[in-house]
Amino acid sequence: MLIAIPSCLPGGLDANMGMHFGHCDIYTLVDIEDGAVKEVRTLDPIPHHHGGCMAPVQYLANAGVKVLLAGGMGMRPLMGFQQVGVEVFFAGMFPTVGAAVQAFIEGRLQPFTLEFTCGGGHH
Amino acid sequence: MDILIVTPRADFWNGLNGVFEKRGASVRTACAMPEALASLKEKKAALAVLDLFGGEAWSGAEHADAMKKAVISILMQDAMTNTASVCGMGDETFHDAMEGLGMICDLPAQPSADDVDDLLGRLLVILGQA
Numbered sequence: 001m002l003i004a005i006p007s008c009l010p011g012g013l014d015a016n017m018g019m020h021f022g023h024c025d026i027y028t029l030v031d032i033e034d035g036a037v038k039e040v041r042t043l044d045p046i047p048h049h050h051g052g053c054m055a056p057v058q059y060l061a062n063a064g065v066k067v068l069l070a071g072g073m074g075m076r077p078l079m080g081f082q083q084v085g086v087e088v089f090f091a092g093m094f095p096t097v098g099a100a101v102q103a104f105i106e107g108r109l110q111p112f113t114l115e116f117t118c119g120g121g122h123h
Numbered sequence: 124m125d126i127l128i129v130t131p132r133a134d135f136w137n138g139l140n141g142v143f144e145k146r147g148a149s150v151r152t153a154c155a156m157p158e159a160l161a162s163l164k165e166k167k168a169a170l171a172v173l174d175l176f177g178g179e180a181w182s183g184a185e186h187a188d189a190m191k192k193a194v195i196s197i198l199m200q201d202a203m204t205n206t207a208s209v210c211g212m213g214d215e216t217f218h219d220a221m222e223g224l225g226m227i228c229d230l231p232a233q234p235s236a237d238d239v240d241d242l243l244g245r246l247l248v249i250l251g252q253a
Contacts, residue, residue, distance in 0.1 A: 051227030052249035054203050075195070076225030080202035117223050 001032045003067040003104065004043070004060050005097045011042035013098035017091065019071040022048050022056055028097045029065070035105055053077045061086055069100045069109065075117045088112035124250065125166065128152045129159040129193070130174035130209075142236045146243040156193050160200060167204065170227075170246050171197055174209035178232045181212045187220040194224045205249060207242055209234060 006024030008016040018024025024045060031039040046059050057080040060068065068081060071092030081088050089109035091100035103109050126148050128136050133152045143150045151168075153159035159171065173193055176186060194206050205225075211232035212220065221229070227245050230238050247253040 049245070049249050051205060051207075051225055051245065053225040054205075055249070055251075057202075074223030074225055076198050076202055076223065079198045083202050 001066050002064050003030050003032060003069060003101070004028070004063075004065040005030065005069045005091070005100055006071070007042075007097050011097070013037070013040055013096070013101065015097050017071055017094055017097060017100060019092065021068065021070045021073050022053050022077065027060070029063070030097075030101050032101075032105065037101065037105075054080050057081055057084060057086070067104070068112075069104055070112060073112065073117055075114060078112060078114065078117055090116045092116075124148050124169040124246070124252075126150050126170045126172065127159060127162055127168040128172040128174060129156060130154070130172075131177040132174070135178070136174070139234070139236060139239050142239045142243070146240070146247070148243060156196060160196060163197065163200060163204060167201060169250060170205045170207065170242075172207050172209060172230075172242075176210065176232070178209075180232065181210050181216075186210060187212070187216075191221065191224065194221070194226060198224070205246060 006018035006021040011026040027043040069091040094100040
């Protein structure tokens with residue numbers, strides 16, 4: 001299962017979480033198999049135009065991502081992820097990507113519901 | 124690209140047909156949200172222009188609530204549909220009131236040909252067709 005985590009540079013398990021998926025420095029992609037981290041790599045973000053928040057949604061879905069761990073997101077991209085079959089979990093309380101991934105593996109993350117959505121035309 | 128305009132004043136928008144044609148856009152209209160949602164269900168649109176108040180002056184909270192409700196109803200059906208409002212609410216209000224909805228912009232209550240052309244230009248960038 002491929003999961004994506006918006007991250008600060010340089011990405012990877014030791015990187016800080018990027019607190020907004022649409023404006024992060026880089027994505028960390030983690031392949032989970034049998035409850036353990038199998039592979040870690042990074043993925044560059046794509047340009048984000050005002051009102052164009054579906055582009056990163058489609059981008060990650062096309063990369064094979066099935067789960068996103070996020071700290072912040074607007075309502076539209078959240079609905080978009082749900083509609084393209086990517087599960088989103090709230091991981092805004094974790095300082096690092098690795099901590100969020102470990103919490104996900106241990107089943108400690110809540111689904112990212114509308115109450116977690118943040119706003120801003122920047123989202 | 125297909126564009127749906129939700130408006131009680133189709134005649135006003137007919138006067139802007141040339142702008143859409145110049146950008147290669149095909150336009151259909153719906154007079155209210157129920158018809159708009161049914162139309163979008165039948166055929167997707169690249170953009171829904173929400174002219175819900177037919178050029179009325181921006182009322183503040185009442186209009187904002189109605190607009191948010193309309194946008195959310197579209198997103199729940201298909202989040203890929205881009206949206207723009209026609210309210211003249213101003214940039215700061217637009218940012219605060221419509222946050223998180225991923226709208227392209229708000230047009231003046233009486234949009235000009237230039238306003239519409241600017242919106243279509245932004246849409247083309249988002250669609251990767253600019």
